[in-house]
Amino acid sequence: MPGLLRGVARTAVIAGTATSVSNRVSRRQANRWAQQEQGGYEEQPQQQYAPPPPAAAPEPDPIEQLKQLGALHEQGILTDEEFSAQKAKILG
Numbered sequence: 001m002p003g004l005l006r007g008v009a010r011t012a013v014i015a016g017t018a019t020s021v022s023n024r025v026s027r028r029q030a031n032r033w034a035q036q037e038q039g040g041y042e043e044q045p046q047q048q049y050a051p052p053p054p055a056a057a058p059e060p061d062p063i064e065q066l067k068q069l070g071a072l073h074e075q076g077i078l079t080d081e082e083f084s085a086q087k088a089k090i091l092g
Helices: 002-038 062-074 080-091
Strands: none
Touching: 062 080
16 A cells, blocks of 8 residues: 555556646747737747749740741741851850
8 A cells, every 4th residue: 555655656646747847838938929019029030032033034945046036037027147047046
């Protein structure tokens, strides 16, 4: 029977300590919230990061450009000189 009483006493001490700590934490948190509402508690400023720069537009595909240029030339929209100049510009 002494072992049983010792176990019950130990459980009571542990439970009492846990309750005391829990109540203390709750009171502290309530006080912090009250201070924040009153404006008395200064929050640490959060660091603001600049958004990353927008990605550069992808370079147009030279093969696709040449196909479009050829189609315009075939339709008669571009002259031979205009076609040659634009083709040289695309091919670098």
